[in-house]
Amino acid sequence: MELARLHRACLPDSVVGLLGERFVRAFYRYVDRSPLEILAVQRDERDRVVAAAVVSLAPETIYRRLLVATPLALALLVRPVVGGRLAWSMFRSAAVLAGGAPGAPEPGIPELILTFVDPREQGRGRGRSLIREVESRLRERGAGAFKVRTESRPGNAARGFYAALGFVPHGASVRFGTRFDVLTRTIDPA
Numbered sequence: 001m002e003l004a005r006l007h008r009a010c011l012p013d014s015v016v017g018l019l020g021e022r023f024v025r026a027f028y029r030y031v032d033r034s035p036l037e038i039l040a041v042q043r044d045e046r047d048r049v050v051a052a053a054v055v056s057l058a059p060e061t062i063y064r065r066l067l068v069a070t071p072l073a074l075a076l077l078v079r080p081v082v083g084g085r086l087a088w089s090m091f092r093s094a095a096v097l098a099g100g101a102p103g104a105p106e107p108g109i110p111e112l113i114l115t116f117v118d119p120r121e122q123g124r125g126r127g128r129s130l131i132r133e134v135e136s137r138l139r140e141r142g143a144g145a146f147k148v149r150t151e152s153r154p155g156n157a158a159r160g161f162y163a164a165l166g167f168v169p170h171g172a173s174v175r176f177g178t179r180f181d182v183l184t185r186t187i188d189p190a
């Protein structure tokens, strides 16, 4: 699947990408059909996939849902290191839903969980247009804002991208042993 290949090329270190080709394909089949996720895909004039984004309307439960609906459990078993990090994240999410885990970002607001543009197409406004599509689809669902996590490390180029698009800082979180800035963006109702 073209989308899965581009994902692994653009985001080789993402948790989804680390779980292997078979899981990445199952992940995209799942989010495409899921009523709780939005999959936005942009194509070029030759109909090739050049950019994609995934938003979850229920980010706190997505990994548990994937566990039931995809070969996630198998992918985790053969990759115990990634599996351990993911299990910890699911535990944290469960604690947030139960009202625990002080300092964790609040549930209830949609989350942009993946954004990527083909490296050959970066810097041409594809990312901005992708976020516009995401916003328009979230607006249709009645959402007033959404959030994104991006790595806090100074060399992370995505931080400049989100700043240019008007995302504002909304705290930080630690996930999979990495520190992330949490950013939010209000969706204009017009």
Ligand SMILES: CC(C)(COP(=O)(O)OP(=O)(O)OC[C@H]1O[C@@H](n2cnc3c(N)ncnc32)[C@H](O)[C@@H]1OP(=O)(O)O)[C@@H](O)C(=O)NCCC(=O)NCCS
Binding pocket: 010, 011, 115, 116, 117, 118, 121, 122, 123, 124, 125, 126, 127, 128, 129, 149, 150, 151, 157, 158, 159, 160, 161, 162, 164, 165
């Ligand atoms: C981050 C990413 C999605 C940006 O997509 P893009 O198509 O290159 O971005 P655009 O061309 O639409 O740029 C939109 C704005 O962001 C700014 N921007 C983009 N990359 C930037 C950077 N590295 N530093 C500062 N600003 C940046 C652009 O200048 C532009 O602002 P302007 O319209 O005011 O000039 C893309 O670089 C990417 O896929 N990176 C690898 C995957 C990744 O890091 N995903 C995010 C994980 S949280």
